[in-house]
Each structure stands twice: as C-alpha cells, then as structure tokens.
Amino acid sequence: MQDVESFLRIAIERAGYAAVVELLGDSVQEMELDENHKGLWLSFKKERIVVRHDSSGFVCFKVDVAKERLALLHEAQKATHFVDFEAPGIAPDSYALEVAVVFPGGEYQTLIKPASYWDHWSYDAQDMHYLSREQLINQGQPSLAVAQEMNRLFDDKTLCSDNPVDCFWLDVLFEAAGIEPTFAVQPIESFVGRDAAGEIYDRLPVRKGHRALQDAQALSKAAADHFK
Structure with a gap:
C-alpha cells in the first residue's frame, strides 16, 4: 500500500x-x-x-x-516535458540566453539573441555556460522567433523545471517578444511533491559547466530513473 x-x-x-x-x-x-x-x-x-x-x-x-x-x-499531471534556461547571471535585469526542452520523441534547443535593452552580463556566468555575448548576437534567434516556436511546439503543455527562476526567464523572454506564452513552466515539486523532487535532484550530475540541453536531458533522465 x-x-x-x-x-x-x-x-x-x-x-x-x-x-x-x-x-x-x-x-x-x-x-x-x-x-x-x-x-x-x-x-x-x-x-x-x-x-x-x-x-x-x-x-x-x-x-x-x-x-x-x-x-x-x-x-x-505527469511530467513529460523538461525545460532548462541558461542566463548571463542572476540579477533583476538578467534574461535568458539559451533554452532547451526535452520531450517525448524530440528535443528543442536554441540560443537567444539579446534584445536591445538586455545589457546585463556576468563573466562568472560565462565561465559556466561558455557562451559569449558576441556568439549570442551572431548565432541567437530573436526573442519573438523563439517565443513563437515554443508556443507552436508546446501549446497547452506544462514544462517541468528544476529551478523556479526558469519561470522568471520565461516571463522576460515573452515580455521582450511582446506575446503571451500558451504553455506553462512549473517546478518539478508541482509534479511529484517535495520528497520525490529531492530524490530526483540527488540524481542530477554535478558538473562545473552548464548548457541548457545537457541540463534538460539530465533532469529528464533523473526523473525517469527515479520512477523505474
């Protein structure tokens, strides 16, 4: 029982x-x-x-x-979509520079081109995600394009995150895009409760570097392993 x-x-x-x-x-x-x-x-x-x-x-x-x-x-309410954002530091004027989602049958990942007023930058954070601002400007997708693609791919879905601040990055991204998200982001505790979430966090690998797709994949695997 x-x-x-x-x-x-x-x-x-x-x-x-x-x-x-x-x-x-x-x-x-x-x-x-x-x-x-x-x-x-x-x-x-x-x-x-x-x-x-x-x-x-x-x-x-x-x-x-x-x-x-x-x-x-x-x-x-089972978690099936796992999301991760990377950012150029933790600050009120920070923003998402990369997003990735792992979902049944596929993965989504993109760099995000900084909006004109996104000027915060932390070199300590750069040492973790290995992305330069110039790389984002040259290779990133505009916030509107990213927001529209995420709405198309994840309409009416709830994405599972291992960090509550991901909800903030989502809000900043869609504010810059000027549209509303048609999906939600919730912490893993909302899906499995605090105790199970703690056990899943313990399964996450410890590493210095962080990229969005690697972290989303790790969360998806940790959750799957926990419920085997």
Missing part, C-alpha cells in the same frame, strides 16, 4: 486536501478530528487507508478506488 500512501501525500501537497477528498468522492468517509492533532498522518487498515491532515479531519479511503482515481490524477 506504500504506492497509495505516496499518491496521497503528493496529491494533497499538490492539489490540497479538499480537492483530493472531492476527487475521491464516494470512496471517502470523513470523521471528526481532535483540535490538538496537526500535520499529515496515514495508517492502513486492511483494504482501507486512513488520512489525517492538519485540522481538516479524518478521511478513510477504500484503497482500490483511491488507487485507481489517484492514478488518473497523477497520470494527467
């Missing part, structure tokens, strides 16, 4: 206690909770699993029904 416990923990963490109870519907029996009890608690009673969460109350799930319905929830 440990897979059911894992499903419940992640689902409650991701969607909230009330949403999970609503999802499970007639498989749930709710009970009163002593006000002194706090936190998330689970126990197994034959074919049932009992969950206590903060002050919301006890619920008792039929394991077979809960497992089936939670599996559908997890499958619907």
